[in-house]
Amino acid sequence: MTRHDAQAMLDRAERIATETEVQAALDRLAAEIGRELAGAFPLVLAVMGGAVVFAGQLLPRLRFPLEFDYLHVTRYRGKTQGGEMEWRVLPGQNVAGRTVLVLDDILDEGETLAAIRDKLVQMGAARVTSAVLTDKANGLAKPIRADFVGLEVPDRYVFGCGMDAYGLWRNLPAIYALKDA
Ligand SMILES: O=P(O)(O)OC[C@H]1O[C@H](OP(=O)(O)OP(=O)(O)O)[C@H](O)[C@@H]1O
Numbered sequence: 152m153t154r155h156d157a158q159a160m161l162d163r164a165e166r167i168a169t170e171t172e173v174q175a176a177l178d179r180l181a182a183e184i185g186r187e188l189a190g191a192f193p194l195v196l197a198v199m200g201g202a203v204v205f206a207g208q209l210l211p212r213l214r215f216p217l218e219f220d221y222l223h224v225t226r227y228r229g230k231t232q233g234g235e236m237e238w239r240v241l242p243g244q245n246v247a248g249r250t251v252l253v254l255d256d257i258l259d260e261g262e263t264l265a266a267i268r269d270k271l272v273q274m275g276a277a278r279v280t281s282a283v284l285t286d287k288a289n290g291l292a293k294p295i296r297a298d299f300v301g302l303e304v305p306d307r308y309v310f311g312c313g314m315d316a317y318g319l320w321r322n323l324p325a326i327y328a329l330k331d332a
């Protein structure tokens with residue numbers, strides 16, 4: 152896709168959450184997480200690559216002791232339909248016995264977060280919790296619910312705030328839905 156195509160895709164998209172709304176959701180999430188996990192000395196794990204913006208903006212709002220690490224799993228790979236799960240970086244052995252908080256940008260069909268939870272439990276995590284910036288209202292019986300949800304988004308392909316559209320526009324500070332996908 153060219154730079155011009157990328158701009159045209161954004162121009163055709165619909166903005167579904169403003170930067171101000173995203174920042175307010177982050178403030179609320181941080182307060183909720185603090186109430187639940189401040190005393191737990193959690194291991195916070197960002198799911199690369201979509202969680203990079205969410206983690207980068209949430210972490211400075213968490214004012215309690217924690218450790219941070221990441222894992223990398225993907226099943227969309229720049230497409231708008233999910234496929235086979237591909238683990239690129241497994242969680243480290245430091246999860247054993249810990250309260251873990253998984254951060255991801257979106258809970259859609261829930262396959263990714265459920266697989267991460269199962270992996271962490273298998274690796275000996277004492278408690279697995281999760282926070283997602285967005286939860287897609289797709290009417291599906293998801294295999295997992297997130298403990299902390301920033302914003303509900305409609306059943307469309309969304310991008311911005313770390314989420315990509317065909318590999319692009321993770322850098323946008325607001326959230327958009329593709330015109331046609
Ligand atoms: O609930 P699901 O239907 O499983 O989808 C959610 C996952 O999809 C996205 O990852 P993606 O595979 O696009 O990789 P990315 O993080 O590199 O964007 C997103 O970051 C979640 O991890």
Ligand SMILES: Nc1nc2[nH]cnc2c(=O)[nH]1
Nearest residue numbers: 259307308309310314315
């Ligand atoms: N960028 C993006 N990634 C996703 N992964 C699962 N659903 C979505 C979505 O709507 N947008």
